[in-house]
Amino acid sequence: xxxxxxGIEGLRVLHRIGVAIRSESKxxxxxxxxxxxxxxxxxxxxxxxxxxxxxxxxLDEAATVGRKVDLIETIDFDMGQGxxxxxxxxxxxVLIPRIREKRPDGFRSFVSxxxxxxxxxxxxxxxxxxxxxxxxxxxxxxxxxxAGELADSIExxxxxxxxxxxxxxxxxxxxxxxxxx
Numbered sequence: 042x043x044x045x046x047x048g049i050e051g052l053r054v055l056h057r058i059g060v061a062i063r064s065e066s067k068x069x070x071x072x073x074x075x076x077x078x079x080x081x082x083x084x085x086x087x088x089x090x091x092x093x094x095x096x097x098x099x100l101d102e103a104a105t106v107g108r109k110v111d112l113i114e115t116i117d118f119d120m121g122q123g124x125x126x127x128x129x130x131x132x133x134x135v136l137i138p139r140i141r142e143k144r145p146d147g148f149r150s151f152v153s154x155x156x157x158x159x160x161x162x163x164x165x166x167x168x169x170x171x172x173x174x175x176x177x178x179x180x181x182x183x184x185x186x187x188a189g190e191l192a193d194s195i196e197x198x199x200x201x202x203x204x205x206x207x208x209x210x211x212x213x214x215x216x217x218x219x220x221x222x
Contacts, residue, residue: 088105158192
């Protein structure tokens with residue numbers, strides 16, 4: 042992580058991410074803030090967040106800080122294009138600390154972490170760095186904690202939005218019944 046990083050700094054960042062997530066009524070508006078906090082903490086160049094759509098059953102890019110981070114974008118998997126779709130299907134993190142071949146996007150170190158809440162896939166977060174061996178297993182462990190917090194917060198916000206919508210529908214139905222009597 043960045044120079045001088047320690048466990049206390051990681052906790053501070055987790056707290057800041059949690060506050061940012063809870064302060065927004067729509068999680069998608071906070072994604073760039075969360076990704077910026079992550080890139081700052083990990084000391085990487087770029088981060089991308091891909092959200093899973095129940096409707097299309099595919100991943101879609103929701104936010105990116107720096108350059109879009111996704112390996113093998115040209116390959117189409119069940120859940121979408123790129124390595125993120127494979128990680129989503131496997132539901133486990135993948136760390137590639139040293140990418141041997143020079144890539145057009147410049148990434149030489151990469152990690153992909155699924156966002157899972159309970160048994161529901163929420164999305165995938167990818168982090169890229171231009172230097173080999175710059176993303177470590179410690180980074181991946183930190184990102185897995187962040188991914189869990191983010192996934193649970195997104196799922197909670199979705200449930201709250203659904204409840205608000207159901208309540209609105211019930212109130213409209215109640216008004217309609219009153220008009221008929």
